[in-house]
Amino acid sequence: MPVSSYINLNSAAQVELKQLVWQVLGKAVENRSLLQAAAPKSQALLVPRACFVTLYTDKKLRGCIGTYTAEKSLWQNVCDYSYDSACEDRRFEPLQKWELSNLSFEISVLSELQPLANNGERVLVDQLRVGIDGLLLKDSNHRAIFLPSVWDSLKTAAEFVNALKQKGGWPRDYWRGDIQIFRFEAFVIEGAPNNLT
Structure with a gap:
């Protein structure tokens, strides 16, 4: 890393x-x-x-x-x-x-956490730097964080985001505009x- x-x-x-x-x-x-x-x-x-x-x-x-x-x-x-x-x-x-x-x-x-604009899940997947970024997602009901070390077991950005949503209690196919996105190293x-x- x-x-x-x-x-x-x-x-x-x-x-x-x-x-x-x-x-x-x-x-x-x-x-x-x-x-x-x-x-x-x-x-x-x-x-x-x-x-x-x-x-x-x-x-x-x-x-x-x-x-x-x-x-x-x-x-x-x-x-x-x-x-x-x-x-x-x-x-x-x-x-x-x-x-x-x-x-x-x-x-x-x-x-420090870097806020990202929520322009949809696809845009987030494209923005993530594989092997570098950690990610925090939160809304009014859920919150979940993955450290960059999680890339060791999840190789693609799509897998990373889906697994984080699952960890936070969101359905795999769920996405809304009120989810706040932060990345970090x-x-x-x-x-x-x-x-x-």
């Missing part, structure tokens, strides 16, 4: 974030509590940024929670969503200690047990 130009976290900042994730996950599996970590040294991590934390066990999804709004600093959001992905994702049982040895994760730091930081820093 291409590295987005909107954010540049140097290697030291990335190491700090990865260490925070492992610390949070270790505390989470020990006593189901959120680690109250000290603020990191890197100034870039103190900036409010939206992010998602995605957990994988043996390359299979194990949890994914985050936000597309930048209300808290990046490091605080990463800590919160590391815990939530491990313990609060309703699709999965809470993470167990024995799973840590096979666990990997991705921190997806989101760019993500800077991804990967962590694995054999790569703790």
